[in-house]
Amino acid sequence: MKLRLGPYFMRQAIQNVRKNWLVHIVGVSTMVISLLIFGTFLLLFYNVDNWIHGWGDSFSMSIYLKDGIADTTRQKLLSLIRDLPGARIDRIITKKQAFLDLKRALGREGNVLEGLPKNPLPASIEVVFKSSDHSKPEPEKIRKKVETFEGVEEVQYSEEWLRRFEGLMSMFRLAGLIIGGLLGLGVLFIVTNTIKLTIYSRQEEIEIMKLVGATDWFVKTPFLLEGSIQGAVSGFFSILVLYGGYFLLSVKKADILGLALLDFVFIPQGYILTIFLVSIGLGLLGSFIALGRFFRL
Amino acid sequence: MIQLFHLYKKFGPNAALEDINLRVRRGEFAFVTGPSGAGKTTLLRLIFGAEKPTSGHILINGINLSRIGRKKLDLLRRKVGFVFQDFKLLTGRTVFDNVALALEVAGERPSYVRKKAHLALRSVGLVKKEQSYPLQLSGGEQQRVAIARAIVNDPLVLLADEPTGNLDPDLTREIMLLFRTIHMKGTTVLVATHSRELLQKTAQRQVILNRGKLIGEK
Numbered sequence: 135m136k137l138r139l140g141p142y143f144m145r146q147a148i149q150n151v152r153k154n155w156l157v158h159i160v161g162v163s164t165m166v167i168s169l170l171i172f173g174t175f176l177l178l179f180y181n182v183d184n185w186i187h188g189w190g191d192s193f194s195m196s197i198y199l200k201d202g203i204a205d206t207t208r209q210k211l212l213s214l215i216r217d218l219p220g221a222r223i224d225r226i227i228t229k230k231q232a233f234l235d236l237k238r239a240l241g242r243e244g245n246v247l248e249g250l251p252k253n254p255l256p257a258s259i260e261v262v263f264k265s266s267d268h269s270k271p272e273p274e275k276i277r278k279k280v281e282t283f284e285g286v287e288e289v290q291y292s293e294e295w296l297r298r299f300e301g302l303m304s305m306f307r308l309a310g311l312i313i314g315g316l317l318g319l320g321v322l323f324i325v326t327n328t329i330k331l332t333i334y335s336r337q338e339e340i341e342i343m344k345l346v347g348a349t350d351w352f353v354k355t356p357f358l359l360e361g362s363i364q365g366a367v368s369g370f371f372s373i374l375v376l377y378g379g380y381f382l383l384s385v386k387k388a389d390i391l392g393l394a395l396l397d398f399v400f401i402p403q404g405y406i407l408t409i410f411l412v413s414i415g416l417g418l419l420g421s422f423i424a425l426g427r428f429f430r431l
Numbered sequence: 432m433i434q435l436f437h438l439y440k441k442f443g444p445n446a447a448l449e450d451i452n453l454r455v456r457r458g459e460f461a462f463v464t465g466p467s468g469a470g471k472t473t474l475l476r477l478i479f480g481a482e483k484p485t486s487g488h489i490l491i492n493g494i495n496l497s498r499i500g501r502k503k504l505d506l507l508r509r510k511v512g513f514v515f516q517d518f519k520l521l522t523g524r525t526v527f528d529n530v531a532l533a534l535e536v537a538g539e540r541p542s543y544v545r546k547k548a549h550l551a552l553r554s555v556g557l558v559k560k561e562q563s564y565p566l567q568l569s570g571g572e573q574q575r576v577a578i579a580r581a582i583v584n585d586p587l588v589l590l591a592d593e594p595t596g597n598l599d600p601d602l603t604r605e606i607m608l609l610f611r612t613i614h615m616k617g618t619t620v621l622v623a624t625h626s627r628e629l630l631q632k633t634a635q636r637q638v639i640l641n642r643g644k645l646i647g648e649k
Contacts, residue, residue, distance in 0.1 A: 138538070138540065139538055142535065338521070339521055339523075341519075342519050342520075342521060342532070343532065343536055344505070344508075345479075345481070345508070345513060345519065346508070346509070346532055346533040346536055346580065347505050347506065347507075347508035347509035347533065347536055347537060347584070348505065348536035349502055349505045349506075349536075350501065350502075350505070352536055352538075
């Protein structure tokens with residue numbers, strides 16, 4: 135196909151869009167809504183994923199000590215902890231302090247502890263681990279290492295819930311793929327029908343073009359461009375509306391929803407580009423299907 | 432230029448053409464005649480490649496239509512002009528754009544398209560109506576636009592299916608004069624008509640069809 139025909143095809147495609155503007159407005163609106171649903175899902179997914187991984191960057195560990203641990207052993211343990219990558223000792227809780235904390239936590243019911251013959255709670259060390267660019271502390275390895283140390287009774291860390299969240303995120307991801315796929319099919323159906331309508335409206339013109347020697351591709355190309363234009367316009371507007379919604383939510387509504395504490399960000403450029411390109415791709419594919427079905431000349 | 436060998440065309444159980452053997456030489460002017468339903472339009476559509484024969488062979492300038500693909504057929508159509516009884520003009524495009532279309536589909540340069548479309552319209556006497564729309568023209572003028580479109584590519588063959596069917600006698604004469612002028616320039620012309628008046632006034636070859644069969648020649 136001759137390259138110089140590019141402007142001709144583009145002109146034809148734009149003329150088609152102008153002639154069938156109502157059909158295209160309906161098509162674009164429906165596509166925007168579908169892409170917007172998908173974009174909203176993507177925005178939520180991206181932020182929730184960010185929050186969870188943000189929390190996952192730090193975890194706390196409680197190291198419970200055996201009763202009667204020697205001071206020298208305790209000092210050795212503390213220096214071992216300080217040497218662990220990303221570790222910061224948050225609090226050292228003595229047996230007495232642990233007892234008082236529990237009593238305070240129980241409030242009015244605290245007097246149940248009065249009858250105990252001796253304090254059953256162990257002393258403990260609260261440690262917070264933070265990931266850095268160079269290293270990511272591995273809780274299970276640390277637990278095993280610290281537990282073997284003389285004078286350590288038990289080690290617990292706060293990552294169990296994170297695993298559950300990651301499982302939830304996998305489900306979320308799967309749901310996203312299913313929703314995305316279904317919406318993609320819907321969009322494809324819309325574009326196919328829009329282009330079908332424009333083909334019908336230009337059937338006479340197509341027939342005459344074929345009679346004067348137009349090749350199939352010469353006739354098809356403006357329709358393919360038309361579908362791509364519809365996809366591009368829909369992609370652009372869906373991103374614009376999505377950003378508008380994000381802006382309103384992040385500025386005004388965040389406090390009400392209690393999201394102010396969390397860092398609510400817009401989807402990254404890569405995702406924006408993906409939505410845009412997928413939209414154009416769906417437009418092109420929809421036109422292709424419409425042409426394949428109805429181009430029997 | 433046009434050779435037909437044992438050509439058959441059936442539409443369902445009905446035979447539209449039966450065992451047609453015909454040869455039209457390069458630069459010849461011939462009429463295909465016969466009553467309505469004789470198969471004139473089907474014959475022209477087969478020669479143009481708009482229909483496929485049920486059996487038999489069609490050769491245009493030595494090219495067997497049944498042995499070429501769709502794309503080559505599209506390219507061959509650029510060398511075969513077709514004029515229809517109902518003009519088949521695009522009402523939403525100007526006269527100039529209708530004629531230019533035949534060159535645009537061939538991927539010609541815009542400057543060449545402008546020059547050739549202008550020349551074709553001048554040869555049919557419609558330069559002043561270039562920017563008019565088909566529905567602003569008379570029937571004769573519309574047919575002249577269709578002829579300009581058919582000849583703008585300098586075709587080897589010009590096929591015309593009842594080109595004067597919708598026109599009065601004066602306009603018919605005008606259109607036939609145009610065909611003769613085109614023929615004089617070397618184009619092979621094949622005109623399908625059932626108009627006895629038109630045939631009485633001509634000394635050109637006449638191929639007579641009846642009920643799908645070639646029954647004679649004059």
